[in-house]
Amino acid sequence: MIERCHRDTRPRSRPRLHAALAVAAVGLLAAAGATVLPGAASAGTTLGASAAERGRYFGAAVAANKLSDNTYVTILNREFNSVTPENEMKIDATEPQQGQFTFANADRIVSHARSRGMSVRGHTLAWHSQQPGWMQNMSGSALRQAMLNHVTQVATHFRGQVVAWDVVNEAFADGSSGARRDSNLQRTGNDWIEAAFRAARAADPGAKLCYNDYNTDDWSHAKTQAVYAMVRDFKQRGVPIDCVGLQSHFNSGSPYPGNYRTTLSSFAALGVDVQITELDIAGASPTTYRNVVNDCLAVARCTGITVWGIRDSDSWRASDTPLLFDNAGNRKPAYDAVLAALNNGTPPPTTPPPTTGPTTPPPGGGSCTATLRDGTRWGDRFNSEVTVSGATNWTVVVAVTPPQKVSATWNGTPSWDSSGNVMTMRSNGSGNVFGFTTMANGNWSRPQVYSCTAS
Ligand code: 9MR
Numbered sequence: 001m002i003e004r005c006h007r008d009t010r011p012r013s014r015p016r017l018h019a020a021l022a023v024a025a026v027g028l029l030a031a032a033g034a035t036v037l038p039g040a041a042s043a044g045t046t047l048g049a050s051a052a053e054r055g056r057y058f059g060a061a062v063a064a065n066k067l068s069d070n071t072y073v074t075i076l077n078r079e080f081n082s083v084t085p086e087n088e089m090k091i092d093a094t095e096p097q098q099g100q101f102t103f104a105n106a107d108r109i110v111s112h113a114r115s116r117g118m119s120v121r122g123h124t125l126a127w128h129s130q131q132p133g134w135m136q137n138m139s140g141s142a143l144r145q146a147m148l149n150h151v152t153q154v155a156t157h158f159r160g161q162v163v164a165w166d167v168v169n170e171a172f173a174d175g176s177s178g179a180r181r182d183s184n185l186q187r188t189g190n191d192w193i194e195a196a197f198r199a200a201r202a203a204d205p206g207a208k209l210c211y212n213d214y215n216t217d218d219w220s221h222a223k224t225q226a227v228y229a230m231v232r233d234f235k236q237r238g239v240p241i242d243c244v245g246l247q248s249h250f251n252s253g254s255p256y257p258g259n260y261r262t263t264l265s266s267f268a269a270l271g272v273d274v275q276i277t278e279l280d281i282a283g284a285s286p287t288t289y290r291n292v293v294n295d296c297l298a299v300a301r302c303t304g305i306t307v308w309g310i311r312d313s314d315s316w317r318a319s320d321t322p323l324l325f326d327n328a329g330n331r332k333p334a335y336d337a338v339l340a341a342l343n344n345g346t347p348p349p350t351t352p353p354p355t356t357g358p359t360t361p362p363p364g365g366g367s368c369t370a371t372l373r374d375g376t377r378w379g380d381r382f383n384s385e386v387t388v389s390g391a392t393n394w395t396v397v398v399a400v401t402p403p404q405k406v407s408a409t410w411n412g413t414p415s416w417d418s419s420g421n422v423m424t425m426r427s428n429g430s431g432n433v434f435g436f437t438t439m440a441n442g443n444w445s446r447p448q449v450y451s452c453t454a455s
Pocket of ligand 1: 087129130169278
């Protein structure tokens with residue numbers, strides 16, 4: 001199905017970045033010519049572009065003090081379309097003194113990411129670790145109130161800028177008990193986790209709210225089962241939870257489990273998204289990296305992967321050389337394996353393309369032509385690709401129908417009108433084919449191309 005469009009003659013307000021959208025754009029990627037035909041393998045040339053073509057993001061943990069490192073930033077901007085601040089949003093960083101909030105370093109990362117069309121994962125609002133001294137010394141109802149105030153203040157500060165929050169981090173004990181981890185927060189009462197989620201929802205209703213933990217990758221482990229039971233209980237009782245983060249720090253003591261895909265799909269079956277939030281693999285086995293990517297691609301609600309750092313030297317476990325780039329910033333074999341898996345993985349089964357899209361192009365003459373084609377379709381979302389002819393530098397305006405939401409874009413720089421439904425995509429040197437993923441939210445109508453303007 002093809003839509004042709006021409007110059008927009010209607011007045012329109014100056015588009016601006018729309019805060020609440022989960023846009024994982026690939027603004028500066030050099031993935032020229034990356035196209036997706038229905039059911040075909042994709043041909044992205046970077047991690048972010050290729051993941052976006054599969055309706056997913058590929059992110060990295062980022063440290064504010066490395067944003068002046070040219071090699072680091074070059075890789076970040078080229079390869080990734082999602083960012084998680086590694087330490088800058090933690091409690092000790094954002095509220096070092098009670099009631100005094102400092103956001104400068106986190107804001108720098110958020111600004112760097114969003115100005116380049118990358119989405120941001122927030123990490124983390126409530127955690128037993130990296131608490132400032134004042135909080136470590138608190139207990140009881142005073143601590144509960146301080147924790148809730150922290151969640152509210154931080155989530156409010158970043159409202160509309162963070163697509164997903166690790167609301168609570170690492171609240172379960174290791175080993176076979178399946179119990180909650182003992183901590184000052186746990187001792188305020190077993191309901192502290194749901195209280196944190198409710199406070200986060202109230203502060204930023206547009207953000208996906210995640211529970212995040214490590215050693216929850218093996219489906220047979222007691223800790224995995226305990227988190228699963230909590231999420232199931234939350235869903236049954238209406239506690240606002242949208243996603244589960246599996247940190248996935250793999251090494252010989254905590255290896256990639258053969259049942260990882262079962263874990264991902266089992267959580268997803270509860271009605272939450274699953275995100276791989278802190279991936280690193282000691283030794284960076286290409287096979288294991290490929291397995292992780294394929295497992296995520298096999299689960300429709302596995303919405304993205306974040307690696308915990310860029311170069312090995314950036315890793316919290318640098319001596320394990322667990323990442324995708326070596327200390328000099330060169331791509332490692334694991335990188336090639338990940339990119340190939342993203343490009344070659346079989347898309348989930350597709351159903352017939354949407355049939356309710358517009359058939360009449362908007363009126364007006366045209367300075368270029370934009371042609372929209374249907375891409376891969378999943379159970380909850382679908383891709384579209386737009387081919388522009390007649391211009392090298394172009395601006396194309398596309399609209400989706402509420403409650404649809406664009407969740408990822410590639411090969412262009414997007415901006416948004418205030419409704420969030422109208423996307424203005426500008427060429428960014430990545431060629432004349434751009435794409436985007438639309439969350440259907442029950443409406444499968446085809447996005448409309450309104451205009452194509454040469455500039
Ligand atoms: O990578 C982070 C490192 O720089 C910090 O020193 C450390 C302090 O706790 O936290 C690391 O990140 C952790 C993340 O926040 C939660 N999961 C485990 C990560 C690795 O320790």
